[in-house]
Amino acid sequence: MPIYNYGSINIDHVYRVPHLVLPGETLSSHHYRQVLGGKGANQSIALARAGSEVFHIGRYNVADQALVQPLIEAGVAAEHLETVNEPSGHAIIQVDDQAENSIILYAGANHSFTVTDLANSLQAAKAGDWLLLQNECSCTQAMIELAAARGLKIAFNPAPMNAAVKDLPLDKLSLLFVNQVEVCQLLNLPTEPLPTLEDLVALLQARWPDTLVVITLGSKGAASVYQGQLEFVPAVPVQAVDTTGAGDTFTGYFLHAWMQGQSLRAALERAGKASALCVQRVGASSSIPTAAEVDAFKQ
Ligand code: RIB
Numbered sequence: 554m555p556i557y558n559y560g561s562i563n564i565d566h567v568y569r570v571p572h573l574v575l576p577g578e579t580l581s582s583h584h585y586r587q588v589l590g591g592k593g594a595n596q597s598i599a600l601a602r603a604g605s606e607v608f609h610i611g612r613y614n615v616a617d618q619a620l621v622q623p624l625i626e627a628g629v630a631a632e633h634l635e636t637v638n639e640p641s642g643h644a645i646i647q648v649d650d651q652a653e654n655s656i657i658l659y660a661g662a663n664h665s666f667t668v669t670d671l672a673n674s675l676q677a678a679k680a681g682d683w684l685l686l687q688n689e690c691s692c693t694q695a696m697i698e699l700a701a702a703r704g705l706k707i708a709f710n711p712a713p714m715n716a717a718v719k720d721l722p723l724d725k726l727s728l729l730f731v732n733q734v735e736v737c738q739l740l741n742l743p744t745e746p747l748p749t750l751e752d753l754v755a756l757l758q759a760r761w762p763d764t765l766v767v768i769t770l771g772s773k774g775a776a777s778v779y780q781g782q783l784e785f786v787p788a789v790p791v792q793a794v795d796t797t798g799a800g801d802t803f804t805g806y807f808l809h810a811w812m813q814g815q816s817l818r819a820a821l822e823r824a825g826k827a828s829a830l831c832v833q834r835v836g837a838s839s840s841i842p843t844a845a846e847v848d849a850f851k852q
Contacts, residue, residue, distance in 0.1 A: 560593015
């Protein structure tokens with residue numbers, strides 16, 4: 554079953570720093586690397602490495618052809634990759650010695666899509682195919698509505714979260730990927746203290762009764778809430794060096810397993826292993842493991 558991923562393509566400028574830079578501070582970095590990133594591109598690579606047939610709908614600057622090479626090498630279909638004159642999206646990423654990160658985004662070409670462009674990109678999509686999207690491209694609402702009108706199943710990862718997300722037609726989603734803070738923002742709940750997973754079950758069931766909600770819990774693990782049932786799988790304990798892209802790896806691997814008909818527990822476990830491998834490597838797209846690496850991973 555094919556999946557269309559409408560997602561960002563970024564140049565990630567990754568700086569290793571002793572600590573995240575403070576207001577007014579000038580800080581020397583001790584390592585610099587430029588890699589393909591963007592939540593969209595990372596999630597396409599994770600889907601492809603997991604084994605999915607994935608069509609990435611994305612744009613980048615005409616001079617950055619080399620940028621998308623890792624997408625192609627991972628097996629992502631290129632029909633809907635386009636070059637434009639706008640600068641490519643990019644991210645300035647600091648990663649400190651404790652593997653903490655901070656990210657500044659510039660949307661660039663990721664915000665060049667119009668509703669007409671998106672309608673064209675879905676012309677070959679059939680009812681029952683999947684659409685995945687994140688919150689780094691333009692016309693998100695229109696894309697959800699277009700896909701729903703064609704009968705696609707829609708998975709959404711509303712990252713990076715902003716106020717506009719609450720106004721999106723989230724009732725059209727089959728699958729929602731959120732972290733604990735994001736789910737609180739969507740449900741208008743306080744984050745201090747965070748609600749328990751048990752508390753969230755009834756609230757999510759009432760708000761989106763037909764949507765599978767996957768909640769990532771960072772180093773604690775991940776949970777799913779579906780049809781009033783909670784599944785929780787603890788994280789695989791590993792020494793993280795860089796968590797950038799771990800959530801994207803989780804999303805791609807989870808979605809692939811779910812689309813294959815695996816149980817929620819099996820999908821959470823598979824995605825947890827993939828992201829445990831990811832955090833032990835530096836970079837975003839470059840740190841996403843292959844299916845063979847996840848198969849071989851011993852906890
Ligand atoms: O999720 C990690 C990604 O977020 C980075 O690759 C960066 O480009 C931003 O989109």
